[in-house]
Amino acid sequence: MEVRNRNLLAKAEPDTVVTNNVQSEKDGKSGISRMWDSLAPKWKNWWVRAVFAFTMIAIFVLTIQLGPFGLSLLVFLVQLKAIQEIVSISYQKYIQQNLPQNLPLFRSLNWYFVFVVSYYSYGLTIQHLFDEFDDRSHINQLFKSYHLFISFFLYMVGFIVFVLTLKKGFYKIQFKLYGWAHLAIMLFMTLGHFILQSVVSSIYWFILPICTVICNDIFAYIFGFFLGRTPLISLSPKKTWEGFIGGMVVTILFVFFFSAYLAQFPTMVCPISSQVSAFPYTLNCTPSDVFTPTYYTLSQLDTGVYLYPCQLHALVFAVFGSLIAPFGGFFASGFKRAFKLKDFDDLIPGHGGVIDRFDCQFLMASFVYVYMITFLPQTDLEKLTRMLLDLPTEDQLLIHSRLSSNLNSLGLL
Amino acid sequence: MEVRNRNLLAKAEPDTVVTNNVQSEKDGKSGISRMWDSLAPKWKNWWVRAVFAFTMIAIFVLTIQLGPFGLSLLVFLVQLKAIQEIVSISYQKYIQQNLPQNLPLFRSLNWYFVFVVSYYSYGLTIQHLFDEFDDRSHINQLFKSYHLFISFFLYMVGFIVFVLTLKKGFYKIQFKLYGWAHLAIMLFMTLGHFILQSVVSSIYWFILPICTVICNDIFAYIFGFFLGRTPLISLSPKKTWEGFIGGMVVTILFVFFFSAYLAQFPTMVCPISSQVSAFPYTLNCTPSDVFTPTYYTLSQLDTGVYLYPCQLHALVFAVFGSLIAPFGGFFASGFKRAFKLKDFDDLIPGHGGVIDRFDCQFLMASFVYVYMITFLPQTDLEKLTRMLLDLPTEDQLLIHSRLSSNLNSLGLL
Incomplete structure (x- = not known):
């Protein structure tokens, strides 16, 4: 209903539109600009939405390539x-x-917490990326082993600062x-x-x-x-x-x-x-x-x-x-x-x-x-394997014998 | 400083205390009750705290037995x-x-969310307890396999009800x-x-x-x-x-x-x-x-x-x-x-x-x-074993061969 009314309104008042156009020409505006000015607000919004919807989809498609x-x-x-x-x-x-x-520290503290939680949730993934280049880097291993502890420690610092700046x-x-x-x-x-x-x-x-x-x-x-x-x-x-x-x-x-x-x-x-x-x-x-x-x-x-x-x-x-x-x-x-x-x-x-x-x-x-x-x-078999090979050897032997007996009973070994 | 002042106050005004006691006797109060009334508020608080601290410790020790x-x-x-x-x-x-x-649903909805999150965090543990009695119960297995899904579904119901009752x-x-x-x-x-x-x-x-x-x-x-x-x-x-x-x-x-x-x-x-x-x-x-x-x-x-x-x-x-x-x-x-x-x-x-x-x-x-x-x-070896035996057999074989070669290289097989 609203759509029709607006269209009717635009058609019923050609004088106003023409006046607007004359006004636009005086301002030295181009044809597209004049067409734009003559659009009803609802259609303007439609076009802006459409153009930016396609822009977002384009960004998304480009990002997929990465x-x-x-x-x-x-x-x-x-x-x-x-x-x-x-x-x-x-x-x-x-x-x-x-x-x-x-x-005190009105905004900084909030962004500090964002940083800590980001470090917690992305840190390990990023460190696994480093593994690709250097599997045995000591510092990288250290950050990986103590990831949760470091995150907790960083959070506690923020928490204590919050309490002290009350x-x-x-x-x-x-x-x-x-x-x-x-x-x-x-x-x-x-x-x-x-x-x-x-x-x-x-x-x-x-x-x-x-x-x-x-x-x-x-x-x-x-x-x-x-x-x-x-x-x-x-x-x-x-x-x-x-x-x-x-x-x-x-x-x-x-x-x-x-x-x-x-x-x-x-x-x-x-x-x-x-x-x-x-x-x-x-x-x-x-x-x-x-x-x-x-x-x-x-x-x-x-x-x-x-x-x-x-x-x-x-x-x-x-x-x-x-x-x-x-x-x-x-x-x-x-x-x-x-x-x-x-x-x-x-x-x-x-x-x-x-x-x-x-x-x-x-x-x-x-x-x-x-x-x-x-x-x-x-199941991430690579991750599972890594976990198993990190176990103490007696645990590995136990797991191995349990797997063997299961596979034997299925006639697969 | 505060402690001393209060004590001094109690000692310095014996008349007041006596008057209080007389008042208490008239009310038919016992000796302990009179002693209690004569205590300075800080000491009353001390005794109440102490008695209930011990009560809590007792409850805690009893619960450990369970x-x-x-x-x-x-x-x-x-x-x-x-x-x-x-x-x-x-x-x-x-x-x-x-x-x-x-x-609408002022309190109920909040308690519903408490219920959902409790179900999510305790449900699996409670279902594992049921395993002790009946490992193959169909309904129990169903609840276990779809635990996260059921929790999510229950939460969504609360979420939608919240939106609809705005x-x-x-x-x-x-x-x-x-x-x-x-x-x-x-x-x-x-x-x-x-x-x-x-x-x-x-x-x-x-x-x-x-x-x-x-x-x-x-x-x-x-x-x-x-x-x-x-x-x-x-x-x-x-x-x-x-x-x-x-x-x-x-x-x-x-x-x-x-x-x-x-x-x-x-x-x-x-x-x-x-x-x-x-x-x-x-x-x-x-x-x-x-x-x-x-x-x-x-x-x-x-x-x-x-x-x-x-x-x-x-x-x-x-x-x-x-x-x-x-x-x-x-x-x-x-x-x-x-x-x-x-x-x-x-x-x-x-x-x-x-x-x-x-x-x-x-x-x-x-x-x-x-x-x-x-x-x-x-490492919960039982849980790990259960997880491994639930894998498709080809994954089990792969894991088995990786474990074997690791244990072989260590001279343990």
Whole structure:
């Protein structure tokens, strides 16, 4: 309804538009600029959103070429930005009250905690990368063996500094900022960890869910924009049932075919382990069962069909991505209303901040993590071997004899 | 100074005391009751604290007799109480504003999240206990295989209900309560997990740190009470340098000898694995190296001494427990001041709530967890074996051949 009215309005008042154009020409503006000025605000927003949606997709596709390292860096940067967006909301209130000047280490301490938790969650991975170059470096080994201890020690330093810089009259503010920052750090660091687990297992399980949510976001927006008339939830007045259902139908269809398409590329489906690759990212392996076409018989129709098993998993993602993941968006909308924000930030024109854009991705990522662990568990045999060979020899002998007797009983030794 | 003044006051005004006594006799009070009434408030507090300190120690010692199961239950109850204490602070403010009547599922949702996280962190352990009785029960296996998935699903139900019950005008309150509850749940559930890891490895590493902090608490209080005159930190005006240092000296001495004493009992030092034991708790094993007296040569003195290696680890705990763990207490004090609370609760007369009593224990527990993982890692060979035998046979064969070649190269096969 709104769309039509706006269009009618633009057509019904040609004089105004012409006047605007004349005005524009006087300002020395080009044709495109004039066309832009004559657009209704809703269409302007549509174009800005579209252009920046394609820009983001382009960045994403380019980053994929960089392989797991590039993707991890992208995830890390998104994490940092998300934390910053949440933390700065808590600052805003106190900055307005002119308090921060009096608060010691107001911002530094929060960023110190971000650093400590980043060191904890990324440090080991980065150190494993160093192994590629120098397996026996003493300092690297030291950092690896004492990784948790160092992280804890660094955190304790921050904790003690926090307690020592507590200032009378500011206790409540300081504790609130501390709690707020910790919630943001824990939330986004955990989510980042989930996401990276998928990257490590294979890029396929990282890209597919992201594309699922992107597809659902885009088509829910398009269906809502052109057909939307029934409001879905009071938290997000712009969201409609038409968008919700249209997005879901397209997403399910898209994911069913896209999952099969992606499964053909070794770069997508091969596990990464700890290999570092040059640009462009390449990888080769025998694809696992889940990426091998399998004949499914449809007993009732007395016929069958070839499918990649991963297509069936992908359908589960499509349903979650269009049915449950939007609640991540509703949650974010409610949060923005609670703290009277339009957007979390204005980083991406037409889309808002990182959290505005990725709100549903975060929920999706947790689901994928849980789903993969439950239904597609992967054992990192290299890591397991390393662990076993690090055991005391008597433990190794015990494990060896137990494995031998099991394999003997199966007639495999 | 304060102590003396109060005593002087009591002695200098005998008339008042006598008058009080006469008053008491008229009320028909007994001799002890009269003595109690005549005590200065500080001494009353001292006696209440002492009696309930001993009560708590008694409960603790009795629970030890119940073995790991009883201790886990105790830890769980303490966790629940601590979460309740924090969560109810956030309620208090809104209850005063008469808002909660209008808020749907005000408390239920928070307790639902507590339930979900408890199920997640304790569920697997409890299901392993069931294995003792029936290893092949289908439903139990189902719950075990899908544990993470079920937990996630349960959490999502709570999350969606939260979003759907968001009520206009209450957004900010609802999000604040949600965040507050999540901080409390995550904090205490993580700490509980740390503590239980020590219980499982052996009761020794659970009891020793707890006794370290208890010892430090008691002697810091006693030294502060009798000798304290130099204030330590403005957050806790009752704490003094004399108490801090006195507590530390006694704790280091106590822990050095107590750690050797405890190391003699198999019940203390044997790993628990998944055994369930009857009351009273018994266990037998060959103690590991850390619990076996070792000869340490002191090269400079040209002599040596027999020590349990665990005594040296215990000294590290003593230093942390008396130097760093008190910051947990300062943090809690600051928090109470920030939210204008005297105590977190009045559960334990003279001591306050569970958090008041265990503030330093929580910090100690995290340290012990990190320390154990770093310096005294234990491999659960049973769990490792189970994991290996669950692998696909080709993976088992691969692992077997790698183990064989390693043991061959060491000349052990």
